[in-house]
Structures are given as C-alpha cells and as structure tokens.
Amino acid sequence: MTPISSPDPRPAGEKRAPGRPPKTSREAIVACAIAILEKEPRAGISLNRIAREIEIAPMAIYNYFANRDELLQAVTERMMAGLVFNADPAAPWQDKVSAWAETVRAHFQRYPHLIHLLTWEGHASTAWLKHALLITELLADAGLHGRALSRATLWTWNSIMGAINSELSEQETPRTLDDNDVAQLEEPLRGHMKALHDFTKSGRHHDDMFQYNLERTLEALAGVIERERSR
C-alpha cells in the first residue's frame, strides 16, 4: 500500500522540476471554459464548473489566474484569436465593410457569449481592437479623416454590432408574444404588431434583416463620404 510515485516523463539528463507537478495549465482551463460555452451557450463561465469538468479543486485555478476576471480576460482573448479577416484589397470599400460585417457576425454566432464579455464585462481585447480598427482603415481609404473618420468608425461599429446584438439576443431568448398582450393593444398598433410578428416569423428573416441593416449603414456612410469629398 505504499504510494507509487508517478513516472517522470522527462528525458534522462533533464533536470527534474522541484515541487509538485502540475495537473493542469492556463491553456487547459481556458479551453475547458470555451468548450463549456460551445456545448451550452447560456451556461456562463463558472470556476467551480470548470474545476468539476477537469477534476481539480476549484482553488487550483487560482494558481493560473489571480481571479475570475483574469480568466474571463484570457477566454476573451482566446475566442477573439479565432477571428480572421482577409479583405480583397482591390474590392471597393463597401464590399470590404460588408465582408468584415459578415465575418464578425459569423464569429459571434459561433460564440454568442463573446459579445457579453466584450460589451458588458468590459473585456476589450487587443485582438478585438485590431479588428475594429480595420474599419477605420477602410473608411480612411474611402476618403475620410480627422473627426469625420472617428465618428464614421464609431457609427459603423454601433450599427453592425447593434444588428448582431439584436439577432443574438432574439435567438437566445426568443420573444414569445403573449396573445393576451396583443389583444390589449388598440388599432392601428395591433395591426402593426401582427405584421411585425408575421415578418419575424418568416423563414430567413435574420439574414434578410442583417442584409438590410448593412445596406442602410453603407447608404449612410456613402452620404457622409460623398459630402466629405466634395468639400
């Protein structure tokens, strides 16, 4: 019943590290957190849950991260790393903005929790910053500069992220319209409500609306750029 020491996997000659050998790593913990979110998008990130999953004591995580927030930061960074965007340099700026928007949309579709991390928990990552600044670059090439460029950049982010945001939140917590509530509405509100309801129940209305939102954004940008150029 004497405890058998685990075999040392190090090649002969390599110095054995002092102290207790690690059971896990930063990378494994982050990967586990992401795996949980991919399985259950609504689960949230819990230290206890992760510890259960990789069969360590919850406290072991504190050897790799100072606290929950630092772990969230690492998860954010790691999720963002999966987002790659390559624009065709020859394409007009409208196409590039569209391609950027679709790439970002697809990424947030894969990691719905990411938008929560970025927006509500304030975990801006350098990777996200870089991607966001691509829009600035595109708009600069299109002829904007100075404050007009800053404003147009923020507007574009707002607009595209707003579209992604509303699409995700509707998917995660579908608005179930209470028939009773609708019945209480007066005309013409009830008619409008019904039309809207039918529209959002129609087949591919998410794609339809994202496209529409994107077109409106580009339309507004085109106006700004044109006015700026003719000054």
Next chain:
Amino acid sequence: MTPISSPDPRPAGEKRAPGRPPKTSREAIVACAIAILEKEPRAGISLNRIAREIEIAPMAIYNYFANRDELLQAVTERMMAGLVFNADPAAPWQDKVSAWAETVRAHFQRYPHLIHLLTWEGHASTAWLKHALLITELLADAGLHGRALSRATLWTWNSIMGAINSELSEQETPRTLDDNDVAQLEEPLRGHMKALHDFTKSGRHHDDMFQYNLERTLEALAGVIERERSR
C-alpha cells in the same frame, strides 16, 4: 412577557382578514428592487438582497412571486411604466423619431439595468411593446407599409438601441486603453487608435455621437421612404 398582539388598523365593523397579516407586498418588493438599482446600477437584482433590505426572510418573497424571473418581469414592467412619450402631432416624422429616441435614451440612462432586462433576460413588456410600435406608426405616416414598414421599424430600433447600448456599456465599464497594447499596434492602426481615443475623451462626445447616429439613421430612413414613395 406575554406577547402583545399588534393593534388591528381596520375600522370597526370591517371583517378582520383571517390568517397572518402581511409584512410586505408585491409593490413594496418591486419598489425595493428598483431603489437598489437606482442606488447601485451595477448591483443586479437579488432576492436575498431585497429581503435583507426590507427585513423579511428571503422566502417571504415567494408568497408574491413564483420565482426570480416573475419578479424581474414585474420590475421590468414597473420601470417601463415611467417612460412616457408625447409627440407633437404636427411635427415632421424626422422630429418625432428624434424626440422618441431622446426620450428612450434618457429613460435608459436613468435605469441602465433595464436594457439588460429587456435584451438579455428576454423580459419584453407590454409597455415596451407599445413604445416600440410608436416608431411603426410614425413610419407608416411617413409613407411606408407592408414589409418595407416592418424592415424600417426593426432597423430603427436596432440603430437607436445600438447607440444607447454602446453609450451605456461604455459608461458602466469604461474602456481603459492599455498603453502597452496601443504601443504594440503598427501604423497606421496606432494613429487611428490614438485619434479615436482622443475623440472619445473629448467633452460631450456621448451627446455628439448620439446625435450623429440619429442623423445617420434618419438619413437612411429618408432614402428608404423616398424610394418607396416614388414607386
């Protein structure tokens, strides 16, 4: 040391209600939740916290609400009730949309948590529905109908709520730019970053950006309406 029964506040002749007298009410619980959020916008809504505040056992709340979700629903409804909007019927539709946007913005500024309740916890309230449908009515008056009206309505919501959303999330969790991160960027990205940073640090850039976002939204809507009219 005989326990003294509390005096019955009912007028003589009125029948005394059977059973134990209540220590609180639905209204008091909801009011307490809102009071907590007004004091500490980042606090979140906790049954235990509310119970501590009004000095009852946490379980007493379950006499008034089936569960936490039902309480959140009531809080949402109550918060929305404070939002009143009266448009000048004679004003052009652009002014009405602007007035609507500013009213909604001010309300969410007062209750930052409300956007969380509506967007992420899926507590659509009838009061919110009514307000949202006002936009549909405005756009219908401006000449839209059918699918074009539905699309334009959703776009307007998206756009305005996106602007409010980003304003709030920046206020609640201010993006502190890591100098180190900025230094790692290459030109022209670093230059763009710096310009953006300076812009968002300037005095009233929140008001400035909301106005800009609103103008872009109206611009895009004007385009849609014009094309629809000329068909």
Next chain:
DNA sequence: ACCTGAACACCGTTCAAGT
C-alpha cells in the same frame, strides 16, 4: 394567509496545510 428556519446545491474567494 402569510412568514420562518433548516436544508440543499450552487457561486467566488481567503487562508492554512499538505506534497
């Protein structure tokens, strides 16, 4: 009719002790 306390399964985090 309404309130309470004990109990359960969660959560993040500190601290002291183990290997």
Next chain:
DNA sequence: ACCTGAACACCGTTCAAGT
C-alpha cells in the same frame, strides 16, 4: 511549485413547520 480542504459570505429554491 502546485494542489487541497475547510471556511466564509454569497446566491435561488424546496419543504415542513409555525402563527
């Protein structure tokens, strides 16, 4: 160097018991 267990202060919720 890394892991563990006990402890603390939270959280929502069920159930049985009190008034």
